Amino acid sequence: MRVPYSWLREYCDPGMTPAELADRLVMTGTEVERIDVVGPPRPEGFVVGKVEAAEQHPDADRLRVCSVDVGDGATRTIVCGAPNVAAGQTVAVALPGARMPGGEKLRKAKLRGVASEGMILAADELEVGEDHEGTLVLDDALLAGTPLTAVIPLAEPVLEIEVTPNRSDCFGLFGVAREVHAVTGAALGPEPWAEDVVAVGAGEVGELASVTVEVPELCPRFTARAFVEVELGPSPLWLQQRLSAAGQRPINNVVDITNYVMLLTAQPLHAYDLDRIPGGELIVRAATAGEKVTTLDGAEHTLDAETVLICDREQPTGIAGIMGGQVSEVSPETTRVLLEAANWNGTNILRTSRLLGLRSEASARFEKQLHPELAMRAQRIASRLLVELCDAKLVPGTIDVAASPPPAITLPLRAARVRGLLGMEIAQEDQIAYLERLGFGVAVEGDDLAVTVPPDRHHDVTREVDLIEEVARVHGLDEHLPTTLPAVGERVGRLSRPQRLRRRAEDSLRDLGFDQIVSWSFTDPGEAERLRIPADDLRAKPVRLANPLSEEQSAMRTTLLGSLLDSAARNAARGAQRVALYELGSVYLEEPPPAAGGPLAGDFPGERAAPVREPLRIGAIALGSLAPASWRGAAVPADFFALKGVAEALAGQLRVELGFAPGEQPFLHPGRTAAVSVGGAAAGWLGEVHPLVCRAWDVPAAVAFELEAAPLLAASTAGEEGYEDVTTFPAALRDIAVVVAEEVPAERVRATVLAAGGELLRSARVFDLYEGEQLGEGRKSLALGLELRAPDRTLTDDEVDGVRDAIVAALGAELGGQLRE
Amino acid sequence: MISRIAEIRSEAAAAIAAAGSSEELEGLRVRYLGRKAELPGVLRKISELPPEERGKVGGAANRARKELEELLGARAESLDASELDSKLAGDRLDVTLPGAPPHPVGHAHLVARTQRTIEDAMVGMGYTVAEGPEIEHDYYNFTALNHPPGHPARQLQDTFYVQSHPEVLLRTHTSPMQVRAMETQPPPIFVVVPGKVYRRDSDATHSPMFHQMEALAIAEGITLADLKGTLLTLARALFGETREVRLRPHYFPFTEPSVEVDVSCFQCEGTGALPDGSRCNICKGQGWIEILGAGMVDPNVLGFVEQYGYDAERVQGFAYGLGIERVAMLRHGVPDLRRFFDNDLRMLEQFA
């Protein structure tokens, strides 16, 4: 909403600069985005001039050499290009030295050999309208030399206000004036709709026009007045200036008046050429689905059955509350006008405007739900202006098709509640003053008040708390509100255990050399295919957005791997030699979430299950090397075992035992894929990314893992460790090497050792692998380090040997293993 | 004989003191104390002397031998040390070669790091951290937050909807968790909600995805003044001990009264100008930086959870919503919101 300062001051002069007023408004809840200046930056050098003579320029067909009296005694020569300039005209003149809009300084200049001592101005050169063709012809009563700023505002400051959706009243200038009155205390002028004009036309409006409303629930009020002998023409300068400053293009006096009144009252109006409405009949009805309408802007729209149309007997004339049609538009031939001021269901206007992608000044106001009372305010002001500016005659009577108006609201405002909600005291007389200035009616009831809400605020202020906000914001929050903290009570703030463990996981991966990334949750629907995920896999059926910004961001990711590959590929393309990234984030699977525990096994699931499952995952990817090359040696390649080591170290930090078994994933190397489990339950995968997937992302090779956070964190015992005495009775260490068939997994050997070792065997670790000819075809040797310990004694050599023999026997019996000597 | 012993002793002592290397010293040891040397010979032949001289000569020879052994030992020690020094001095490294890289340590993402900082500040004030779904029901994102269907305030946040279900959307704020949290726990409740949120908007200061931190405090007697104190504490934790906050009335559908909150500029200390007189670029010369929206929870919102113990006449409280990237951008001078999700190593590695 643009508020020209001179217009505002007509109703409320705050007695301060626009910048000071803007500060005050901002601190009381009205956002002022900026202060514009319309017209020349300074009024100096702009005067009224009288054209005494206008002669053809000797060397230029299109130029005239004018003698202009600018009131300083001498007559000036001004060369002018306007075709309509003529002797005897009163015009607006810029003298040399004046600053034009945009800041350029006007200088004396020779035009085709004739010196020009100024400029005769067209409307657009003062930023009044867009007319550049003719000179701006002023009232002949003005004296030469009169400062132009006495005729129209120059250097007009305009406050650009951001009106919040609740304050439909501030979509009207008088509403802004009332707000300025409330927050500054400056006097407010009388309401501009207070006086109505006297009808002088013949007959009665009902004889000329009729209105039928078929959908009263969508059109709570429709008022219309008729005007005859209307003289259509350009608006007076002051009106054009105000509209221009407020951002509206002047068109003709009738249309300008409707726009002016809308800007003043927030109530949109529409003027019809009454002679172009067959029989003067208007019908307000719902559209039939598929019905087509062409609006004033020339666009054709296809409507649905909830759209409301204003129609004449034959066809629609406009889309209600949004935009008129071309059918009965006011034109230069118009002499009889039917003026509509209606009230519409705001929700439906908003819906229709969004559906059609059609917004207008009118719809922006109607969608906030205006009060039906506003319609007659607008009719009164517009009637007066039509009479004054178009010499129109108001036909007696007003068509008023209205449902019963909404009842007035009276609310209690309890002093204790004001104090209790705000934590500060506001004296009763102050509360009364603020509310009355805002237009509320106030009655005192002891400490409390009974407050009646004006129509302008009917849909905004409906509860006591809304009144508390009103008094608080006018009173001032910044300077008066104390600074306190809520009582601590019995609460203790802390992270939950999964939250703390998650931080531990993040820190561990960071310390293991991985950079954390945060990726888009969006992906493109083709990602699953690039990951070679078959079409019937849940991960190939992502949650799709109905209104994405682009195809590339139209689906929600179902894996972290895609995000990790995206970031890895981008960094590799930039020349990074070592890329090690991890992400802790959600993926989105279109299936119901688990019945209990919420999406993150969180503590606040609420009543309604989340629409889809959003498991939190921990993923990592590595390209190139984990430890960089240097002059001392080559880099440590990022291969399967390097990344497995990272996963194991992460698990170690979380005190979780991860299981690794041969696995299968469409996007991984089939021979280098591990299925990862926690406590026997599947918890993700780890492996070498499939060469074809690498090719799709244009990375040379990569290893990655993606683990479910929930089971990992649930199984973690980090922070819950108990002390164990390992010093009193020290451990005995033994190494063994066992030769087994090549296909026997190392983990199976280790499991056999652990099972056979019994209680005394505290750990077994594979530390070497040997494959060589001397072992024979298809055989390999694994070396394991064994740690044996008893809690209550130092083990004897005999005991240790006994355990070792049992292990060797088990390896032989279960795996065909032989000790390698 | 005794004078000969003294002669040997002083000759040997001088030679030992003059010895320049351990090899030379070893030669002196053989020469004066070796099997064929004169002094040991004296001791061996002591029995050949007259009995009255045996004691005297034997004593003198023994003393001389002991003394020479000590001198040899001391000299050997000092020669070893100086020889080691000269040996080490010849064993030079090029100390200007780069150090061998340690196992590299990674970096926390700036958004995650900032989120932790905010969480920690709020946990310190007695809040617990609640998290919730990003794909949400319209009910939680809008309706139960006093944005009824068709309400113009819904347009304040341009929303992504899910294709398969018209009532399901990407949450536009972390506020849906206000309602889930209140459905789960009766008052008093003090929670913060970090997480990803989504709006259909993309430029340098708007990203279709970003992170928010929501706070909700509901109990008996919580006031707007308590909100101000809480935000002052938070602002000081995030932007420095001398910060001040300023509340400006505003409009949000789910709070009443609603405020926008400014923090005094940490670069120019709220003056709007830098020491050289130029306009402060962070606050654009205003002295204040808008950081978040907040307010007292609207009774209509409490109305949706009244059956869980939230009677608007008995309990009340506040909520705020803070953009995590906005805090990170201010604290670290990041100019474009979308840079956070490029995951460019060159940026990631700037932040420990």
Ligand SMILES: [Zn+2]
């Ligand atoms: Zn500053």
